Amino acid sequence: MNLTLKVWRQSGPDDDGRLVRYEIEDVSPDMSFLEMLDVLNERLILAGDDPVAFDHDCREGICGMCSMMIDGVAHGPQKNTTTCQLHMRHYKDGDTIVIEPWRARPFPVVKDLVVDRSAFDRIIQAGGFISVPAGSAPDAHATPVPKLDADDAFDAATCIGCGACVAACPNGSASLFTAAKITHLGLLPQGQPERGSRARAMVEQMDEEGFGGCTNTGECTAVCPKGIPLDTIARMNADYLKASRKSG
């Protein structure tokens, strides 16, 4: 099939950026979305043009590196699917596809479709861990964990840190990302000692990075490739409030 792409091109953080139109022919329905862009880039390189910069690595939906706004939807039209797992058979001949980077103030564009998501790392640095130096752990069976808690913790822990939640949110909030980690660790007995301080520190860091507040629109969970549920945010808010009240 033949497609028209409108791709966001921006040479660096200081450039204004613009949509550039490319015609692309003979796209196979079995190609992945990123393979389609690979073909475009090979052509651009040979023409001496700058290929479209985009983040990607594992190409199997787990590393969280790929990050494209496709026709206004983070990771494109398929539910629970990262950009790299989207295939061209979902498009038809003659379609026009608009491809943009994540857009949020705390995610400045580095180049074209590549953004800087280091704010996420700093939120984890603020408290997204259990303090347990290597070698200090008790036997793994010393503390049983109810299966349902372990399963819920796992569901929250599957977050791949891609940032689609932020890109989709009208407020540019990182609540789903932050809440996923707070929920994961807060559900486990090992995470209890730092539960309150963790919630406070992570939420405060999230605010400091310039992410917006949550108004329960639910756009985040709708685009989340791992389907992290919205109720994690309620849990985060509860933990945060409790911790704030305690320490005043």
Next chain:
Amino acid sequence: MNYTQGEPIKDTKAPEGPIEDRWEKRKFSARLVNPANKRKINVIVVGTGLAGGSAAATLGELGYKVKSFCYQDSPRRAHSIAAQGGINAAKNYRGDGDSIYRLFYDTVKGGDFRARESNVYRLAQVSVNIIDQAVAQGVPFAREYGGLLDTRSFGGAQVSRTFYARGQTGQQLLLGAYSALERQIAAGTVEMHTRHEMLELIISDGRARGVVVRDMVTGEVETHLADAVVLATGGYGNVFFLSTNAKGCNTTAIWRAHQKGAMFANPCYTQIHPTCIPVSGDYQSKLTLMSESLRNDGRVWVPVKGGDTRPVNEIPEDERDYYLERIYPAFGNLVPRDIASRAAKNVCDEGRGVGPGGLGVYLDFADAIARLGRDAVEKKYGNLFEMYERITGEDPYTQPMRIYPAVHYTMGGLWVDYDLQSSIPGLFVIGEANFSDHGANRLGASALMQGLADGYFVLPTTLGDYLADAHKFDAIDDQQVAAAEIAVKDRIEKLLSVNGTRTADSFHRELGKLMWDYCGMERTEEGLRKALERIPELRAEFWRDVKVSGVNEELNQALERAGRVADFFDLAELMCLDALHRTESCGGHFRAESQDADGEALRDDEHFAYVAAWESTPDGPVLHKEDLQYEYVKMTQRSYK
């Protein structure tokens, strides 16, 4: 390409005495660094996967000043994240007869008697601590209703020792290591450099003292100095272009170190996984693995006649060849990875393969669905079927899957001693980047175990012993630093200035195909000689005709790729040379000339029970042999009949 034989390697620094005491002995003999001095000692760790992430975090906890580097935008994205199955540990929580000794035994045997006993025993010992550590960090392993950890059996092991977190064990363990690393970054002990790629090793006074890296956003070439350098940069499966590795995985860090004097061990040992989704076209960029567990219920077949283009459901039963069941009646579809892979290749070579290009075989669930019902099959394999459908657009409930083998792990890597130190003092290598624990074939669920054993427990002890002398190290030679930096800049300049007519990817594809054809699942003297003739020609063409757009001073993904491909050429040559010299078959290395009457791999312990450690010299490669002694596990030939 010719090679010469050098001095054998006599000492691997493993302590003497009963095998169960060796690691204890080494831990006690390792010198300590006083906490006040640790703050003054700098360590560089390159790579943030399970090995590098856990090492950087642990060294930070111990009080060293650590600099950590990764090419991704966050340390959480290293390719360890994609490991599905699980992690082995000799916990014996099931009381089913497992023990440290049994895990040790299984690993040595699984490695087809080409791994070191001392190292493997230590790995089995440390495995139990890894599970404790991960659980304490909050890794949400699968649990049973009683609240205790669930385990499963894996890769034909007779005990249930594999801990798992659904099909995302690698992700959960990596996020555990990542959280420990971020904690140390916050504490100020680790300085993180994301989007930085190591391009050169700095050696001064015979010791590894730093790295040259490129900031992948600005193009700036930076020098970082330290008292020791740790490489945790993963495997080199992407030499084949198509593999289950992430797109960015590359050999550059270990290859640069090899050029600077670190020996490269057993480069030809590659593991090929039998159940991956086949290539669908020329644009294919990577291959996706489907869990091996599918072979428990799927039946593998191809049409009896070659060139049969009928739709699959129109091929009658008596015109289907269930070749694994036919050739291996005892094991059937459950033969080990290497055998299943090779058999698939053979039927495709006969022209009986299915799907685009004839490179695929059917994995059919029709019988399982008839026997167990669709619901039961969906419960067991639902997520895998969904993944398959997403990629191929075909419904595996109504038509068989198509599968084909793909490269997914490299057992070879930089040579290290018992302390995980390479042949360059002060250069330590951990995880898949080293060659140490898997011999010629890695068992399933053992990669995660090794990466974390190295990073959390082994390296922090042995590195300390080396660093106890840090105050005596000479000042770093400025000329060496300048020379390394100039070498990097020259190379970048050279890549940008060729301005030819082919992209780096097109060369990479061609090299990958060559390696797959001649140094893949089955290797022959003739094929390897052909490859060794063709690789230098292709490399010369690359340096004459590659086209890299843009400039250095920007985010330039074409330039990144070209640099990695350039190193893959050199590595490919050494892999073929190693494969050619090892005329036996063992583990993942199958030489067609060395098989028994039934077509099974035939080891030659008399001539090849050694580690082949290659040194790079101006006069070509020099082979150093490290003889392997088996005091505990008796060498036997594998058999699946």
